Amino acid sequence: MSETPLAPCGRRACEVTDNHASGGYRVFSLHDPEGPEPEPGQFYMLATEIHWEQRGGRPFLPRAFSVADVHPADDGIELDFLIEAVGPGTERLCALDPGERVWVNGPLGNGFSEPRQLSDGAVGAILVGGGIGIAPLALLRRRFAASNVPTRVLLGFRDEAHSGGLDDLFACCEVALASDDGHVGHHGHVTDLLSAMLAGDDASSAAVYACGPPPMLDAVAALCTSHDVPSELAMESPMACGFGACYGCAVPRGDGSYMRLCVDGPVVRAGGETRGPPLRKPALGRPDGSLPGSAHKFSAGGPTGLSSQQGRAIEFCGIELEHPIINASGTFDAIAARRVYGDELLRDFPFSAFVSKTITLEPRAGNEPQRIWETPAGMINSIGLPNKGLDGFIAEDLPQLGELPVPLIVSVMATGREDFKRMVAALDGRGDVAALELNVSCPNVHSGLIVGEQPEETAALLEALRPLTQKPLIVKLTPNVADPAAVAVAAEEGGADAVSLINTLKASAVDLGSGKPGIGVGQGGLSGPAVRPIAVGQVRAVAGAVSIPIVGMGGVCSGEDALEMIAVGATLVAVGTESFRDPRAGNRIATELLERSRSPELTST
Ligand code: RRO
DSSP states (O other): OSSSSSSOOOEEEEEEEEEEEEEEEEEEEOOOOOOOOOTTTEEEEEESSSSSBBBTTTSSEEEEEEEEEEOOOOOSEEEEEEEOOOOOHHHHHHHHOOOEEEEEEEEEEEEOOOOOHHOOOOOOEEEEEEGGGGGHHHHHHHHHHHHHEEEEEEESSSSGOEEEEEEEHHHOOEEEEEESSSSSEESSOOHHHHHHTSSSSSGGGEEEEEEEEEHHHHHHHHHHHHHHEEEEEEEEOOOSSSSSSOOOOOOEEESSOOOEHHHOOOOEESSOOBBSSSHHHHHHHTTTTTOOOOSOOSSSSTTTEEEEEOOOEEEEEEEEEEESEOOOOOOOOOHHHHHHHHHHHHHTSOSEEEEOOOOSSSSSOOOOOOOOEEEEEEEOOOOOOOHHHHIIIIIIIIHTTTTTOEEEEEEEEEEEEEHHHHHHHHHHHHHHOOEEEOOOOTOOOOOOOOGGGHHHHHHHHHHHHHGOOOSSSSEEEEESSSSSHHHHHHHHHHTEEEEEEEOEEEEOOEEEETEEESSSTSOOEEESSHHHHHHHHHEEEEEEEESSSEEESSSOOSSSHHHHHHHHOOSSEEOOOOHHHHTTTHHHHHHHHHHHOOOOOOOOO
């Protein structure tokens, strides 16, 4: 297991060097001077630098693509991607001109294994690709050729218009073809070719590697299981971030739980198990050698360059923070991000405090896919609070979160007061927890009662919890009520130290292709710049009603947006969805905020 990070920390702008038609698809190439060479099966999150939110605020999220080929360049490497224009994101990428720049985050995820890693007896490889799924197999074939692994390639296409990439990526080798319409090769499915091959004598010495549409992968997995041949499948799932933050790319494991395909895949062993051990074990200790749990006070002049001498250090509920930018709960998984980006993440951590994803008393698997849906200038999520439960969190996550170089705020949620009390009492004694956020506003857990929708319930909850802890209690408010200020006042009267708002707005979408809801469970919560004016309005209303500090959030993408939140009364500003697009959005926004607040034109409401 490699101790090196998968990818440079954050996103970087890479120049397009070529973009040409290839059958019904396009092959475009990027010059990457900084990134490490990707493994076959790994992927990148891509978005164009300009004109991304071009048509009605879409595309908004970056798109995930497997890398199809890699070439050495004078300076760094050149990456090839195979792409078909099927929606606003792929259409924009297909239209790229050489010289334009693309935001690149990667390489990400687990790549394919060698045959011998899958089975002692496997010495050769059979690659099975369908449609655009041939892309990662092109790089895999090249890797196996270089390491003298005997490899056979079976590729299938729907029709001629969907047979792109062949000449560009597989021109050099013998390939058996199949097509649904019979225009080339075997008239039928590529899995017919695999079936015939596995019935042959030498199948027991091979491992199968497949990428393509889900029905094809199911058929490959079934064939391999029946012939007792090991296989790896490169899968796809809608994802917003690619580095474990959004929890959108959930794929069932078969035991009732889900894996995040971005960090547990995209290559998985047939049968649903992930490829192997976690990507990387985080190193113990802090980069500066200080002890975990000692980081709740900050000296001036931190890594972002924001310093208390410059008047930017913030006191929040008795906790000293280096700057006003924190993360919104559930939008950044620091443990997963550290596995992807390594300790570089800690050296210049994006936030001045870290808020955990909300935990519950008992473990939860989360909601069934589809969990995310892109909308104009935003997205809907219905993640459904997947978490390890209080005990799992304390045993497994808390020690790792205690190594972060910033104070930790743990977000908790329960459907009943007694469960809330048990969680608060259990976390009260933890020195590594600086404060607690009470999530009384999740739109995606259907308990019958959302405490934060009723001022009396909110006040009663706070009155029950206040005697249990000296730690600051921050109440996360819902925007899905007529009068959020009334709930904020109730929280303050009940003994809350601060309020945070807004959680996401209840929302829905329809997949016009299938006629089904865009979100598996029918509805979810809307976030992103689309909700920012609502968030600003609600922060303003709450600030006029309470005297406790406010954490403002909702669609903050820039220093100016953060300044707007502060102008209407926020003490801290949380960044949420923007971290999916830019993993270092927190650092960027903190720096922009400092620069903007020094500017002479600064005005306030
Ligand atoms: O996990 C979620 O689905 C979720 C939560 Br807990 C929340 O508070 N807000 C949200 O939009 N999603």
